[in-house]
Every structure is written in C-alpha cells, then in structure tokens.
Amino acid sequence: MNYRFYTISSALLFFTGVASAANNAAWNCEQTKNGEWTCLNQTPAGTEPAQPQVIKPSPAVESAPKQPETIAQPPAIVPVIPAPVQQAVKPVQELEKINAVEKVAEKAVAEPQKLRIKVTENQKPVLEKVEPKTETASVSSGKVPGWTCKTEDNKNGWNCNLMGADPKGEAHVVADGGSSEAAGSSWLTPTFDRKQERDFQTLRAEFDRDPWQSCEVWGGKKRKIKTTSSEVRDAAVTDINADFSEVFDGEVLNFAGNVDMVRADQHLIADKASYDTVAETLDAQGSVLYSEDQMAFSSETASLSLGKDEARLRKAQFIVAEAPFRGNAEVVYRESKGLSRYNDAAFTSCAPGNQDWIVHASRMKINRDSGQGSAKNAWLEFKGVPVLYTPYISFPTDNRRLSGLLAPTWGSTQRNGFDVSVPFYWNIAPNFDDIVTPRYMSKRGEQLRNKFRYLTDMSRGTFAAEYMPNDQLVNKARYSASWKDQTSLLPGLSSLLDLNYVSDKTYFNDLNNALGFQNTSYLPSTALISYGGAVAGTGVGLSVGAYHYQSVDKTITDAAMPYDMLPRVNFNLAHAFEGLPVTLAMNNEFTHFYHSELVNGQRFNIAPSLSVPLESSAGYIIPRITGQYTQYQLSNQTLASQPSTISRTLPIFSVSSGMNFERDLNFGGSQYLHTLEPQAFYLYIPRKDQSNIPVFDTALYDTNFYSLFRENRFAGGDRVQDANQVTLATVSRFIDSNTGLEPLKVSLGQIMYFQDRTVTMPGQSIETSNTSNFVGELSGQFSKHWSYMTGTQWDPEANGFARGQVALKYNMQPNQIFNLGYRYRRNPLDSLQTISQTDVSFRLPLFGEWYGFGRWQYSLNFDKTTESFIGLEKENCCWRFRILGRRFINGANTTAYIDPTTKPETAFFVQLELKGLSSFGDNVDTFLQTNLKGYRKASYFE
Template identity: 45%
Template sequence: MRRRLLLFFLPSIYAPASIANEALWNCVQNKDSKEWVCVGEKEPAGKTSAAKVPVDVEPVKGVQPIKDAQPIPTKAVENTQPVVAEPERDAVENTEPPSVPAEKAETKVDAPKLPVNTRADKDTQQVSVEAKPIAQPSADSNLKKTLQTEANRPGWTCDAKAADKNWDCKLVGADPKGQARVIETPESGMSFLTPAFDHNEELTFSNLKSQLKYDPWQNCAAPGGGKPGFVPEKDLREASPLDIDSDYAEIFENEIYSYTGNVEMTRADQRSVSNKATYDTVSETLDLQGSVYYSEDELALHSESASLNLASDQARLREALFISPATPLRGRAKTIYRESSTLSRYKGVAYTSCRPGNQDWVVHATELKMNKISGQGAAKNAWIEFKGTPVFYSPYMSFPIDNRRLSGFLAPSFGNTQRGGLRLETPYYWNIAPNYDVTLRPRYLSNRGAILGGDFRYLTEMTRGSTDLEFMPHDSLRDKARYLGAIKNNTQFTPHINSNMDLNYVSDKDYFSDLGNALSTSTYSSYLLSQANLGYVNTGVSLTGHVDNYQSIDKAITKAGIPYRRLPQVNLNLNHSFKFMPLTTLLDAEYVHYQHDSVVEMTNGQQNDLTPVNAQRTNVKPSISFPLQTASAFLTPKISLQSTQYALSNPSGGLIKLSTGQVVSSSMSRTLPIFSTDSGLYLEKDMNIFNRSYLHTLEPRLFYLYVPNAVQDDIPVFDTAPNDFSFNSMFLENRFSGSDRVGDANQLTAALTTRLIDAKSGREKLKLSVGQISYFQDRKVIYPGYQQTLPGYFPDTDKFSNLVTEFDAGLTDHISFSSGAQWNPHLNRVVRHSAMLHYINEPGEIINMGYRYRKNTIYPELSGTRPYDIIQSDVSAHWPIYNDWSVVGRWTYSLLNNSTQESFFGLEKENCCWRFRVIGRRWINSLTLSQNPNIVNSPTIVDATGISQTGVFFQIELKGLTGIGEKLDKFFEQQIYGYRAPKDD
C-alpha cells in the first residue's frame, strides 16, 4: 500500500533519493469477509487471491501480519503495528493486473502532530510478488544498482515477473508516445590511469542529469550558449508542503515515522527517492537509505545513505555522486559533511565539468571545504589529471566559489612574437578593498627582458577609473629603458553633469609593436590619443568642454603630420521644438584653441625650423527648420547661418601652407547662409511570393542644397578633411568635415530605396539604394594640396557625381549578401566596388568572403604608381571539422601588390569541459612613408611595402577550473564577422 505524508514548513532537504521496486508488505482486504491477505499468508478458502504470494517469503521479525483487521479508527494508532488503511473497492475487485500503473486514490487518516494521507494503488496486487523482507540482504548489489539506474531512465521500462509471467511496466518522466528512447553512449578517450568514474557511476550521472529540468551540457560548446530558461521553484519551498509517498509506513510512539519501499518525497523543486526513510519529529532528523536520489533546480545527488538534521540544517552523505548544473560540474565524494547551511566538508573528492561519459580532466583532492560566508573554498592534496595523465599537484590551494574577488595568482599567459620572442606573463590579483584592487602583471620577453606592470582600479559612488603602468628597466635590443602610462576616469557628479578622462603616453613609437602582444592593441593605429572632457546634458541643452593631445606611434608619421591639439574645445548645442506649430530651432556653437609643436623640415638639404601657426576659432551656426510629415511623406525646409572667426598667432609660420601661397593675416572671418530642403515618400504594397507574404516599399527622396561661394583660400586648415563619398554623405550640408572649409553648393540629390520585408517575422529580406548628385554649378572651394586635374576625370567641374548603389540581401536565415558600387559617368567605369557574402549556420559555423576595389581619386599626381588604389580579397571562417575540432582563420590579400596584408590561421578544440586554441598570425606594423614638402599634411607613399611580423598564440582552458594563454575570443570577434565570444569569457 502507498502512504502519503504532508509536512508543512519544514526546512530544505539536502539529501538525494532513488526509485526502488522493493516493498515490505502487500496486504489486501476481501470486501465480503473483511479478511486481510498479506505477504506470507495463504489465500482465504474459497476465494481468489488478489495476488499469488510465494511461500518462501519470510515475515519481518518483530512485526506480525494483521489477520483480523478491524475498521481503522479516526484517531491515530498508538502502537508499533503498521497503520493500514482500507483500499478502494476497485483495487480488490480488479484481479487482473493493468498494463500500466493506474491513477492513485487517497484516503486520510488522522495522526498526532503530522497529518498522514494514505493512498492505495490499483496495481498493489503485483507489488508484493517480488517483495522481500528488508532484513534479507541483496545477493548482487552491483547488478541491482545497475538495474535500478536503467529503470530510472526517462521512458517506459517493462519487466516480466518470474512467478506469473505478467509484465511490470513503469513510466519515468514524460511519455515518449511510441518514440524510440535515446541511450547515450559514453565517450571514448585515451587514458593512462584507471578512469575516475566507473561505468555504473557514469550511468548514475546520466540518471541524475535526466532528473534536472534542463540538460546543463546542452549548449555548452556553442559560443554564447547558455542553459535553457525555466521557471525556478526555489522560492516556493517555505510555503509548500512536504509530500511523502511510500509502499509502507509505520508510526512509533507518535514520534517516529518509518517509510519503506519506493519512498518518494516532494516539495516545490525538491524531490528525493529512496528505499527506506525514517523521520524523527522530536529531533527533526531524517534518515534515507538504499540508493538515495535527490534533485532540485540547482543540485542533483545520489548516495547509498543520507542523514539529515532539519533543525540544525546539517547532513551527512556517504559515497555520494553530485551534479551542480549552474557551472556545470559533476563529481564524487566518499563522505559529505554539511556543518550548516553555509559550510560543507568533503572527503575523497573527484570532480569535473565534462558531460557524463567524458572524463578528459578530473580534479582529485583528499579534503575539500566550501564556505559560503567567505565565498572561498580550500582543497588539500589536490592534483589534476588530463586525458588520464597527472599534470599538476598542489598540497594546498584556495579558490573562490562565487563572484566575490579573492587575492591570488591568476592564470598565466604565453605567446611568441617575432620582435619580442617568447612571452610569459604571470599576473597576481590583490583585492585591497571592495572598491579598490590591483593586478600586478610582470612579464618576460626572451628577446628583450623583463617588464614590470600592473593596473590599479577604484570605484566610488560617483567615480570609476583605473591606472595602468609598465616599466622595462633595460631593453637588451635597444639598450635603454622603456615605459607606458595610462589613466582612465569617469565621474558622474549629478544626473546631468559628468566627466571623462583618458590619458595615454608611451616612451617611444615602437613600444606596442615591440612589446605588445599584437592582439589587444590595434596594429593599424597611428596615433595615441589622450583626451578629457566635462559635460552638461539636459533636455534641449548640451554644453561640453574638451581637451585632447596626439602622440604618434607610427614611424612614418612625422611631427608635421601630427594633428593639432585642442586646448580647449567648448561646444554648446541648443534645440527646441514648438508644439503649436511645425518649427524647430537649433544652435551649434564652438570655440577651439589649436596648438602645435615646432617642426624641423629639411628642404634641399637645409634644415628649416617652422614655428607653428596656433589659432583660436569661434564658429556659430543657428538654424530654423520646418518639419512637415505625414504617414507617407515628409518635407523639411531648413535655413542656417554659419559664421566663423579666426585669431592667429604667428600667421607667417611655415607649418600651414595655403594653396595660394599668400601670407596669412592675424584675424579673418567667414559668414555664409545655407539653405536645404529634404523630402521623401514612403509607399508600400503587400505581395505574395512563393506562397509567402511580403511588404514591398518604395522610398524616393530628394535633397536640395544651396551654399554660396566664399573665398576661403586664406583660411588655414586645422581639423578639416573631405568626407568620404558614400550614399549617406550625399545628404550632408557640407562635403568637408570640420569648420575650416564650407563647400559651395547648388545641387540636387535624387535617391531611391526599396525594401522587401517578411510580413510574418518583420525581417528585412532585400534592400536596394541608388542615388546620385546633380551639380548646377562648378565647385570652387577646394582642399589644400588636392590637384584638380586627372586625365578624363574632373571632380570639381563634373555635372554629376558618382552613381552610388548599395544592396543588402538576407537570402536565407543563414546566408546574407551585401554589396556597394560607385560608377563614374565621365570615366565610364566603376571606381569603387565591394561585395561580402556571409554564411552563419550555427554559432560556430561561419564563412565570410569579400572583395574590395577602390580607384585613386585623391592624389592624381600619383596615379601612375597607384599607391592609393585598393584591390583586395578578404576571407574569414570558423568551421567545425571533426569531433569538436574546428579551423579558424582570416586571410586578407592584396591583388594589386600580390602580397598578403594580414593573415592568421589556427585550430580550436572545444567541448563541454575544456577548450584549446592555437593560431599563427602575420601582420603589418606600419608602412614606410616620407613627407612631401608640397603636401605637408598629407604623406606621399614612397615604399608601399610594410614591415611584417609573425607570432604564435595559444589558449587552453579547463572549464570551471582555470586556463592559461591568450584570451583569443575578443580577437576573433574583431576579425571574424558573426563570431560571438562565449558568455563565460
């Protein structure tokens, strides 16, 4: 018979439990004679028994079967005899065993202190057939354990009984409804030692995994993968009853409750199954015995015995297996002592993050202690085996068990570069205070020497920041000391006032190329920027003060090519929209003080010292616009007035060279009106293509711009350059960036955009944009140093601009294509073209292929050598090949110079428990350039062959434990389109 006990507001259970098929008693009552028939008794004369009982089953000593049962009183029975409730009538009348377990029925019996609910199963007739007294030991415990584990797999498990040849079927988990059950095959691997977990333990781990609400290892190998979402029930424990079911139950002295046979306890997310359970209501102790299983949202356990003190929150488990799905980790311990809810001790521990069936790495320890209060764990005599081979031993180690920071050594990193040689870095983390910490990063380069480095971080209520310092006392190749310093700070004074500071300085231009790891630092940067700002931002108001400075870290950039410092720059932006009419007013005001160092220039073999032309510039641009808009059209006329004032120091300095060559005056000004009108339509239509609904749009757009011509040749250029021509730049009011030049214009931009949108998902499947500018007059405002003539090409006198097209297509859910082209009507040729094809199937299956072409139209005097032309291919991929191994790489190749611009290639092995990556990289640090004295601010390429460098980088990580080597995920994200770093990184 099945017994059910409801215990309200008991503390959490911390022991596991397992389903068993043994029952101590199986008694049924005849509805006519009211006589009970139990295990070991003979059938009543003239009656058909509900189940045939083998005569060799011995009764349990000290407990006699009930022969003449009386009606159960409503009060509890205060003796040691078993409490037996009358089963439902159907349970006695139905002598034929059902093919599957039937619904359970309940009857209630009052009991002191704890309400006891008993339930009888319609299939109790068969339960006693195989039942044996608990006092009789098992003949083959290992086989029994294996059979129990197999029986607990999700799905139907059926067995024919030896006595009556009837099928005994049991359902675990969801009904597969006829579908085949998948049996996991343990992964094979090379091992020099005895496996840490034997076959039976691996089967138990698989059973524990099936009891969780999700598979902890389901998405562990995929970048960005995580556990599936589920609704936790942990918070419902205190408000939920403890529901106990068993085949047999006894009450001793109204204090001790004993349950035997398929004891199942459930409360909220907690569930335990065992062969036997005893609960003492006075001491509040719970003992579980016989293949004990326990599972909850955050834990799954198996043990042969478990003792729990619910009052003191203590527990003791022996020969326990466990799974922690959050990490995920699984392991074994000979003994687990739970001293309190925050302190646990383990003896003879072995654990891993590998999925069941895989034991690539395992950590062993004789003793392990976990303290939730300190957030720290400690292990004694710990050693790590990888692929069955011991690789590390430590007599003592401590580690964090949550996200709190602890002082200690971090994982070392290795690498090798051509200039630095073999690199070894062993960082140490010092947790000074909750809001202060230091990471010391000493590293050694075999070709150059030792570098002392570290960073200090701080955090307050308003401020966060860091300070990085590096110092190399002696570079053996350069025979000098080298250093780096960086300070970053962000402060939020009020909700509207904030400041940012980012200061950087290095001892020489080659610091990063010689001493960096070539992964964390961009190899294409020519300047090291230092800046700071203080700003106020509110609705309709923005006021910002800014200072900056540039340091060249490229030998090809001379002092004359370094941008001007802004000390300071102040910007004021105001905007206001009126609600009673379509009117918007704007004001952009700027004040800048430009500074530059003196420059030494060689002319005809003679040295010339050039005193810089420093300046103060004030630019004010008020504007009024009238935005008129409906659901399908918009029209926005706008009028602006831009006024710029200059005050120059040393106007005759030689650093700034004008196109006219005249002497610059000490003060000058320029005021220009600007008129523009932006208009467009939005037309849409529903379409059906291949039985799929789409929304097709047509979006024509016209943009007219008029700016009168003003002579600006006498104005120096401090921070201005031509905008790169593209589809979006055709709708700007100035073809130059910055305020030193305002381009004259009388032009009309005509563009058309069409889209095809999936009506069901809202995803944009196709997008095509086409546009061109029609010029109504020649452009007279030019940029200093730009030649205006090129055979067959007249950019400032052409009547039409390049015809620009941009095309994007989501061909499938995994394949996308993007392309852009510019066709010059006067040259009758394509001057720019790019195309990129992306295939992204799974997060780790990525292929990108691209092509880029660009014709030189900036420095026509160099058209014969084509140094500014670009003809380039670009291929990148991350693709699995075999058994969790993947290839990863990128190759950028110049078809013009027949040379590789940049490349890296490597292998990656990643599964649920470890990750290994190794790549070889070749890159170019800088180009060999020289300065053209006629184009001071624009370098002329003399030798386009860059200085290449090679390096090898690797990373190995035991998930859930530690790792060594470079963090390659961020590098892959920058280099491979579509790659996403795993969340645990």
C-alpha cells in the same frame, strides 16, 4: 513542523500468517530490496538450536477468512514460528558436495541457515531455503561473478554459465580475455563508472532546469537559481511515502521500502529511513538520493538535520547546479546551507557522460555564501592523463571575484620570442580590485604590468601601467600608462577621462603580442565634461573638453601630427514648437588649436538655423536655412603675409524632400512588399574665398550614398563648401511579407552641379565636373543566414570605377561564419595609394566538435599578403582547445603604403579552456572579435 505520512501495505498477510503460529523459538527477519524476507532462527538460551523449517500452512489457516487490511507495522516486531516441523532442511553434507571446500562447509554448519519469505499481495507468505553463499569457486578459478557466454561451434547460439549471484542487468567488468582495469593503465580507467554515470543522470533530472542546458555559452552570466528560505521550509508540510512504517511515542517514525520524502524544495528517496520529528533529523540507508534548490546527492547512507541544513553522507555523488559541476566523495559533510566539505573527492564541470577533465583532491570545500571553492592535494586529469598537481587550489563557484593566481598566458612571436605572463588577481574590496602581471619575453626580458579598477557611487574607472626596466633589443627602459574614468557629477552632468601615454612610437608594435597590436597611428587622450539636454529633459547641450594626440607610428613626422584642442567648447540649443512645424536650433563652438611647429589659432563658430519639417506617411519636405559665422584669432604665424584675424559669414539653404510608394507583389508564389522611395535634396551656399584660413581639423568626407545629402562635404569648420546643386536618388526594397527578410534593396543616387566648386583643401584643384560619382548600392538577404552587399561608384570624368566593394556573408550563430569580400579604391593622384584587396575569413565546423577558423587578406596592387591566420578549435560543454598560427605585416593596418622590402612576421598561440575551472594560454576571443567579422564571444548570446 507539520508532517504527514502514508504507507502502502503490500505485506499485510505476512504479519497475520506469521503471528498466527506461536512458539518459544523466535525468528529474526530482514527484508531485501526486492521485497523478500530472510529469517534466522534465534533459540532461547539453554536449548538446542532449532533447525530452520519450511512452513506449510495448515488447512485451518488456508480456510480462514481474510482479515480486513490495516496499516502494516514495520518488520521490527519479532515474529514467532510454530514448533511443529513438517519438513527438514537438507543435510549439511549436501553443501559439502556442492562447494567442496572444507572451511566454507564448516562455516555453513556453524552459522544458522537463512530462510527467504516471499510475500505478495493477497497471497500467503511462502518460506524458502537460502543456501549459504560461497566464494571459493570464483576465488579459486580467478573468475569474476556474473554471466560468462561463449558462442557454440555452429555459431547459432550461446553457451552461458553463471558464476555467483545473477547481476540482473547491473553493470560489471567482464574479466574474460582480460579486463580493462587489469590490462590498461590506471590513468585510462574512468573515474566514474557506468553505474555512477547513470546515477548522475538521475540526479540531473532532480532539477527543474538542466544545469548543463546551453552550456556552450559558459562565458555568459550564470542563471541565478532561486533558493528556498528556511521560513518556507519550516511552514511546509512533509510528505513521506513508504511500503512499511511504524511510530514510536508519536515522535520517531521508521520507514522501510521505497521511502520517498518531500518537503518544500527538499526531496529524499531511500530504502530505509528514520525521522525524528522533534529533533528534525532524518537517517536514511540504501540507495539514498537527496536534492534541493542548488544541490543533489546520492549515497549509501545519509544523516540529515533538516532544521539546521546539516548532513553527512558516505560514498556520495553530487551535483552543484549553480556552477555547474559534479563529482563524488568518500564522505560529504554539509555544515550549513552554503558550506559543504568533501573527503577523497573528484569533480568536473563536464556534463554526465563526459569525463574529459577531472580534478582529484584529498580534501575539498565549497562555500556558496562566499562563491568560493578550494581543494588540497589536488591534481588535474585531462583525457585520463595527470597533467598538473598543486597542494592547494581555489576556484569560483559563481561569478563573484576571488583573489589568487589567474591562469597563465603564453605564446611565441618572431619579434619577442617565447612570451609568458602569470597574472595575480587581488580582490581588494567589493568596489576595488587589482591585477598584477609579471611577464617574460625571451628576446626582450622582464616586464611588469598593473591594472587597478575602481567603482564608486559616482565614478568607475581603470588605471593601468606597464614598465620594462631594460628592453634587451633596444637597450633602454620602456613604459606606458593610462587612466580611464567615467563620473556622473549631477543628473545630466558627467565627465570622461581617457588619458594615455607611451614611452616611444613603436611601443605597441613591439611589446603588444601578435594578438593585440595598435591599429591606429595616433594615441588619443581626452578629458571631457558634458551636460546632455536629452538626459536633463531640456534642449540644451554643453560640453567642454581637451584633446591631445601622441604618435605611435614612426613614419609620421612631428609636422604631420594633428592639432591639440585645448580646450574645445560646444554649446547647442534646440527647440520645437508644439502644434507648429517649426524647429529652431543653434550650434556654437569655441576651440583653441595648439601645435608646436604650425600656426596656432582660436576659432569661434556660431550657426543658428530654422527648419520647417512637413512630414506624413506619403512623403516629406523639410526646408532649412542656416547662418554660419566663423572668426579666427591666429598666433605663431608661419607665413608673414598671413593675417592674425580672419572672419567668415555664410548663409546655407537646403531643402530635403521624398515620397513613399508601396505595393503588394506576388513573385514565384511568395508575397512581397515592394517600396519605391524617390528623394531630392537641393543645397545652395554662396561662394567665398577661404584660402587664407588655416586647416586645423578639417578633411573631406568619404563618398558614399549617404554623403550625397550632406550640407558640407568637409568634416570640420575650417572649410564650408560653395554649392548650387541638387541630389537625385531613389531607394527600392523588396520585403518578404511572411519572413520579414529583405532579399533586395537598391540604392541609386548622383549630385548634379550647377557651378564649379572653388573651395578646396590646400593642394587640391578646383572641381569643374557637372556631376558627382554615380553611386549604386545593392544589398539583401537570401535567407536568415546568408546576406550580400555590393556597392560601386562610377566616375564620369575618368570614365571608370572610382570605388567598388562586394561582400558575401554567412552567419549562423553562434559563430558559424563565412565572409568573402573584395574592396577597390582608386587614388587618382598616387597609384601607390590605390587599394585593391581581397579578404576571406571563416569559422566553420569540420567534423565532430572540431572547428576551423582563419583569414586571408591579400593586396593585389602590392602583391602581398597583409594579414593571414589559420586555426583549429574543439569545443564542447566541458572544454575548449585552440591552436592559432598568424602571419602578418606589422603596421599594415595603419598605413596605405607598404614598403616592398617589408618582411612578414609569424606568431603561434595555444589556448586550453577548462570550462568552469580556468583557461590556459592566450586570450584568442578578443583577437577573433576584432579580426573575424561577425565573430562574437560566447557570452554575447546569453
């Protein structure tokens, strides 16, 4: 190993002054932390003990010329004191008068008296007498050493008395009036005192990046700390600075006073240190601080094996940066770079200065190689109060998975009663794991859940199943299963499986807790194989899939169920000619539709198209012609007059065009870019009677600004509209040139019809209006955090509003949210299907670290609250607490009609997350992400 060391000699004159006087009597000298020396006389055997004396330098010594400075040797050399004594020490009787305790006085006579030698640079050493310490006064009076101060009667000054040694600013307990330790409960006594907290701050500064930086995003990926290899350390130069040093046989180096050692990433500070360059061991004493890439320690003593990354420290404090967490221990054993053991330890993930939760353990082990920590006889303290004990606990030190019990979840709902789950995680292999979750509901009984995950070179997926042997409310067994799989078979060729099944229609509404019930009326199952042209680098796309639907809404009859598609094949081609503005495409589809109670059929559809896109920065025009041929082969006829074979051929002609205008605008002293984008879209499709074609998968598109430019207002291939129409629209934007924000965007558009629309869905009448609804949308950003959006549709036939919505949003991440909105949608055929609904949601700071969050969704046409919840949350870098109450109408999100007799349900949830340790209670994050618009998990911002 390469090494070099430097010494700064501030006590050279001490050695020259003491060594210049020789005598048979020897002195044993030690240096204190502040640079002073205390010496005891050692008398040769057979002679009377010499009394300590104060040395007064002789004139010869004072006039002697200064010696040139050299590297001073450490005070391990025994100096010799001259025999002549000029001044005697005070009689022992004076000590008896001072401390008046006979045992202490006898002890002071028996022990040799100490002398303090003050050494400063460029001055001669000065010896002073040190009175023996006595503790009688403090013990007899019951007072704690230190300063005791009282105000004078006139309150203009302080009357202070010193008991014992001056603490010199060090923190200590003031006992007058009763100390906190004596008067308060031991539960409320901080685990780490003020001095230890200051030491943690010192350790914290040893890392190049604060381990608790951005600690709010605890759920995100931890920053991977770059480690230093053994090869780098072996090749690195060791720099050691100290006040004094000595070398034995060129191998053992002793250092004293402000020792500071640096080797690669390793850094050590101590009062004294001994370094064996052959064995690569370092022993340090007194205010020891040691740090490296991922860890930092402070202790009273430390024994380090630098070559083997081994260490032993006593009364140590430590910080593990990668987790991060910190703590203290009576003894720390560092067995390797990745493995360390701790006796009588206490640790927390809270940042220095915060002791909200602490885990105490008689034994603790941290293995960074496996990413696992464990503790024996551990108990959890929260806010100074013990709340949990366990004889053994394991916890992760990074993001790697570990087998063991996960934190339990619990809650209470009106439908299920008290609901508790205790999941067990089994890390089977690096690419396989399983979660088994026993669940108990006080009103329904026991349930067992299982979730198995796998990951291979080609596939990744999840298999989940739930089973309840007997639901006490309905007196029957209930179960569910699902299988999700994604497999990459070849480059560009992949498969997708999403298979789901439940035992009955009300399974989700009954057995999902109130934070996660089903939001749809159908449970889909899909099996798909696809070949993507974009992935494969070609213009070919092929997919073969099967689709099945199961009802999870008891109000839906079997006849109203959607068709199963067994199978559905899509084959698409596209090609653009280089150098020519011509694009050819062909969309082909074959689907077999199956239904147990309705007519079945096979549909084949082919649609070749040709487009000529002419585009520039000033505008564009894109003519397009499509020929669509559709053929049906029907079976299981429900009408006797219905043919078994139906075909349809239609040409579709459209022209899309638009222009772009821009200008700079100065408004209110700010620069803006104003754009104007007029658009025109012409569509022609000849009329063809399609009333004899069954409707398998077709429905009307919802009307909005972008639907004005569709070639077909029907989704699905069973209906192709007849059209002779033109869409006129414009978009105008105001863009802030300095910030890039868009404070105003206006979109206006309407369709002009040149003929009636005779192609309709079954049960609908022919549309004879000359224009469509007039669609207007207005949106923008007031600032980086405030935005708004409003849209409306005016029905010229009914001379009233058909649709309308308005929303105001405040979003200051992470997760300061306010949403205010209103939505209106008129149904001319059924007033009960009309939607008129307000929606308010928020997550905002209240005071300190407390946040409030909630939502209120109110139906004006039914005069009912369909969804509401309110909660409180406190979060800091150490822990997060949530309490949530919810009142809702089960199924309100899956139907447009609410029975007036429907009664709302209530639920109550509590969650406590100790960051870096575990979470207790139900998972509220997923619920808020679904029901609080704009909310994201903390890991989203990492």
